[in-house]
Amino acid sequence: xxxxxxxxxxxxxxxxxxxxxxxxxxxxxxxxxxxxxxxxxxxxxxxxxxxxxxxxxxxxxxxxxxxxxxxxxxxxxxxxxxxxxxxxxxxxxxxxxxxxxxxxxxxxxxxxxxxxxxxxxxxxxxxxxxxxxxxxxxxxxxxxxxxxxxxxxxxxxxxxxxxxxxxxxxxxxxxxxxxxxxxxxxxxxxxxxxxxxxxxxxxxxxxxxxxxxxxxxxxxxxxxxxxxxxxxxxxxxxxxxxxxxxxxxxxxxxxxxxxxxxxxxxxxxxxxxxxxxxxxxxxxxxxxxxxxxxxxxxxxxxxxxx
Amino acid sequence: xxxxxxxxxxxxxxxxxxxxxxxxxxxxxxxxxxxxxxxxxxxxxxxxxxxxxxxxxxxxxxxxxxxxxxxxxxxxxxxxxxxxxxxxxxxxxxxxxxxxxxxxxxxxxxxxxxxxxxxxxxxxxxxxxxxxxxxxxxxxxxxxxxxxxxxxxxxxxxxxxxxxxxxxxxxxxxxxxxxxxxxxxxxxxxxxxxxxxxxxxxxxxxxxxxxxxxxxxxxxxxxxxxxxxxxxxxxxxxxxxxxxxxxxxxxxxxxxxxxxxxxxxxxxxxxxxxxxxxxxxxxxxxxxxxxxxxxxxxxxxxxxxxxxxxxxxxxxxxxxxxxxxxxxxxxxxxxxxxxxxxxxxxxxxxxxxxxxxxxxxxxxxxxxxxxxxxxxxxxxxxxxxxxxxxxxxxxxxxxxxxxxxxxxxxxxxxxxxxxxxxxxxxxxxxxxxxxxxxxxxxxxxxxxxxxxxxxxxxxxxxxxxxxxxxxxxxxxxxxxxxxxxxxxxxxxxxxxxxxxxxxxxxxxxxxxxxxxxxxxxxxxxxxxxxxxxxxxxxxx
Numbered sequence: 001x002x003x004x005x006x007x008x009x010x011x012x013x014x015x016x017x018x019x020x021x022x023x024x025x026x027x028x029x030x031x032x033x034x035x036x037x038x039x040x041x042x043x044x045x046x047x048x049x050x051x052x053x054x055x056x057x058x059x060x061x062x063x064x065x066x067x068x069x070x071x072x073x074x075x076x077x078x079x080x081x082x083x084x085x086x087x088x089x090x091x092x093x094x095x096x097x098x099x100x101x102x103x104x105x106x107x108x109x110x111x112x113x114x115x116x117x118x119x120x121x122x123x124x125x126x127x128x129x130x131x132x133x134x135x136x137x138x139x140x141x142x143x144x145x146x147x148x149x150x151x152x153x154x155x156x157x158x159x160x161x162x163x164x165x166x167x168x169x170x171x172x173x174x175x176x177x178x179x180x181x182x183x184x185x186x187x188x189x190x191x192x193x194x195x196x197x198x199x200x201x202x203x204x205x206x207x208x209x210x211x212x213x214x215x216x217x218x219x220x221x222x223x224x225x226x227x228x229x230x231x232x233x234x235x236x237x238x239x240x241x242x243x244x245x246x247x248x249x250x251x252x253x254x255x256x257x258x259x260x261x262x263x264x265x266x267x268x269x270x271x272x273x274x275x276x277x278x279x280x281x282x283x284x285x286x287x288x289x290x291x292x293x294x295x296x297x298x299x300x301x302x303x304x305x306x
Numbered sequence: 307x308x309x310x311x312x313x314x315x316x317x318x319x320x321x322x323x324x325x326x327x328x329x330x331x332x333x334x335x336x337x338x339x340x341x342x343x344x345x346x347x348x349x350x351x352x353x354x355x356x357x358x359x360x361x362x363x364x365x366x367x368x369x370x371x372x373x374x375x376x377x378x379x380x381x382x383x384x385x386x387x388x389x390x391x392x393x394x395x396x397x398x399x400x401x402x403x404x405x406x407x408x409x410x411x412x413x414x415x416x417x418x419x420x421x422x423x424x425x426x427x428x429x430x431x432x433x434x435x436x437x438x439x440x441x442x443x444x445x446x447x448x449x450x451x452x453x454x455x456x457x458x459x460x461x462x463x464x465x466x467x468x469x470x471x472x473x474x475x476x477x478x479x480x481x482x483x484x485x486x487x488x489x490x491x492x493x494x495x496x497x498x499x500x501x502x503x504x505x506x507x508x509x510x511x512x513x514x515x516x517x518x519x520x521x522x523x524x525x526x527x528x529x530x531x532x533x534x535x536x537x538x539x540x541x542x543x544x545x546x547x548x549x550x551x552x553x554x555x556x557x558x559x560x561x562x563x564x565x566x567x568x569x570x571x572x573x574x575x576x577x578x579x580x581x582x583x584x585x586x587x588x589x590x591x592x593x594x595x596x597x598x599x600x601x602x603x604x605x606x607x608x609x610x611x612x613x614x615x616x617x618x619x620x621x622x623x624x625x626x627x628x629x630x631x632x633x634x635x636x637x638x639x640x641x642x643x644x645x646x647x648x649x650x651x652x653x654x655x656x657x658x659x660x661x662x663x664x665x666x667x668x669x670x671x672x673x674x675x676x677x678x679x680x681x682x683x684x685x686x687x688x689x690x691x692x693x694x695x696x697x698x699x700x701x702x703x704x705x706x707x708x709x710x711x712x713x714x715x716x717x718x719x720x721x722x723x724x725x726x727x728x729x730x731x732x733x734x735x736x737x738x739x740x741x742x743x744x745x746x747x748x749x750x751x752x753x754x755x756x757x758x759x760x761x762x763x764x765x766x767x768x769x770x771x772x773x774x775x776x777x778x779x780x781x782x783x784x785x786x787x788x789x790x791x792x793x794x795x796x797x798x799x800x801x802x803x804x805x806x807x808x809x810x811x812x813x814x815x816x817x818x819x820x821x822x823x824x825x826x827x828x829x830x831x832x833x834x835x836x837x838x839x840x841x842x843x844x845x846x
Binding site (some may be wrong): 022028030039043145148154155252260 | 357434443450547558726728742750754817
């Protein structure tokens with residue numbers, strides 16, 4: 001994990017510095033204000049941008065070693081604070097979207113496999129292909145317009161934690177969760193269908209049927225568990241992507257999430273924030289991969305790790 | 307005895323009189339009551355960006371001003387009902403010495419900070435010391451505009467004196483800047499950067515909560531020094547970055563107003579869907595789009611080529627067309643049309659590029675290009691910001707106009723970082739540029755056109771000592787007529803004689819909002835009139 005994160009850190013640090021423009025320029029020139037060169041140079045010095053690159057990198061690495069990610073160059077507030085505020089929403093949205101995806105994809109994929117080449121299978125396949133074709137942000141826009149036009153109602157525009165007001169929280173997040181979860185489920189549904197079909201053709205399933213076991217028992221005890229390996233992979237990777245990857249969906253629903261923060265940090269050339277977010281997302285992918293490895297081992301006892 | 311009963315029959319005059327009396331007694335008071343400010347309610351409004359820091363002296367974005375201005379007072383302010391008239395905010399009155407070098411302000415008494423402490427002249431002095439003479443490590447975005455200030459004194463608790471090095475035509479307007487929040491001296495002494503992350507003002511609203519990226523909440527200051535204000539119990543600024551959800555929020559009533567401005571299409575959409583529930587206020591805006599020309603690159607170092615580029619643009623027809631699809635509308639010179647410094651149309655049309663006969667102008671443009679040796683179909687690039695409104699529309703319009711004089715221009719929209727980097731480095735041929743200010747003040751609008759080594763806003767890469775001199779003179783001219791004469795002289799040199807860079811059009815500010823939002827009047831700047839002290843909400 002450490003070498004991976006270090007490699008990511010070096011790459012993101014260098015790539016950001018290569019991009020033209022800096023935060024001070026964007027902050028002041030971006031509003032057309034007359035700010036003297038001295039004032040801008042002073043601001044750069046305060047942000048440490050006048051130091052040599054190796055020094056900037058060294059300071060940053062030293063901070064990370066002490067779990068100090070520094071302050072946002074744009075707001076001056078601690079990065080951990082800025083991220084923590086938004087991580088709540090992004091995490092909850094990711095979990096809700098995953099729940100929607102799992103609740104949709106596994107039953108639908110299984111039914112489609114069991115009823116292969118029947119109208120049930122076709123309906124499920126159309127449903128999943130539509131999900132793949134439909135961008136979640138576009139679906140989100142349709143949802144918002146539909147709610148506005150037909151019900152003259154909009155979800156709340158700012159986040160309330162679920163423990164403060166569950167109704168307000170769910171009123172806001174259920175819609176993006178459905179929009180994102182539908183698209184997410186489309187991928188997992190097709191994967192589930194393929195995996196179950198493959199497993200149902202295995203010899204041990206034929207043997208189980210020959211022994212007279214109930215079909216439901218065969219499915220739940222023997223088939224599904226074996227079919228879940230690739231499905232778990234897809235679900236895991238999609239979950240990791242949801243942390244910080246839902247930029248447009250967050251814009252459409254005005255969600256104060258990690259994705260929005262990411263885009264703002266990059267367009268503002270907020271180096272410290274961008275670097276921290278890239279590390280966060282990388283760390284998330286690494287953790288999710290690790291969790292998936294553990295799940296593999298649980299699902300398939302033949303898999304053992306040294 | 308017979309009782310004579312009074313009857314109106316046969317007395318038509320009396321009937322009319324009685325009807326009039328009933329009308330006056332009922333309708334007019336009802337109408338007056340309907341417009342009487344009502345206390346109470348929370349105003350929810352949308353803001354299209356989030357504030358970087360909380361320090362008004364340091365920041366330059368409306369994203370800071372809109373949520374934070376209600377927490378603060380300034381020394382002077384623009385009268386929102388009578389822009390550009392200036393009135394006192396914490397200052398009650400002021401005098402100016404005959405030589406124009408000493409401005410003496412008397413403070414109102416009894417103004418309290420939100421922590422209960424009294425505001426004195428010492429706080430105003432400390433505030434302006436921070437703005438004009440910022441200590442090491444403290445950023446002051448508008449420091450350069452106060453070069454005329456020699457020192458600020460507070461001889462007693464209620465008097466502040468500004469001593470100038472030279473007379474200034476713009477000092478009072480500068481002191482009415484909405485960015486010049488009055489801070490507490492005791493706090494500044496301990497930590498001059500405290501206000502970057504904290505709030506302590508004397509404004510009509512106190513600070514309640516800020517969730518970064520989400521919303522900002524303020525509540526009524528019961529000790530506000532203007533009695534009876536504010537009317538609102540509080541406000542909530544909701545940060546909605548994208549335009550579509552921002553419009554949806556207004557449409558759905560989750561935000562009652564957005565103080566920056568919308569496009570004509572959005573205005574029409576809101577009017578269509580909300581009908582009489584929405585009211586639209588419009589005003590010319592102190593913002594404009596400019597074509598910056600790299601005067602160091604051939605053939606743009608030739609004044610004939612630059613002039614041709616300006617002559618090719620039919621601004622009058624452009625205004626009619628672009629105002630349908632974007633916020634571009636007023637045609638004007640270096641000063642905002644409609645302002646006290648604006649060039650009258652009769653004079654404006656004499657300047658290159660501003661004549662109404664576009665065919666004659668284009669003919670002249672072709673002649674100049676030919677004379678300068680620029681061939682038909684000459685190709686170059688126009689860089690631009692990759693922002694739809696109004697940059698994209700202006701870029702496309704300008705390219706179309708240049709095509710009509712035989713020029714072949716490629717549009718290169720860029721993300722903000724590379725765009726500003728290229729402008730600053732001179733890595734462009736022509737570019738769309740812009741400017742936005744908080745007031746009609748030549749010191750602000752004209753700084754863009756002085757020599758590049760004197761103005762960081764001049765990206766056109768030229769030096770002109772004549773312009774520098776005129777700019778300095780107009781800034782020190784206290785006689786309005788003389789000042790206007792100098793402004794005209796500068797405008798003629800910039801737009802007509804040299805065409806170093808030129809405006810395309812000025813912006814039009816369009817604010818559709820729920821009609822129940824009362825007491826807020828649009829001004830030519832989205833930086834002004836944002837303290838919300840006069841705003842009230844009519845019942846739903």
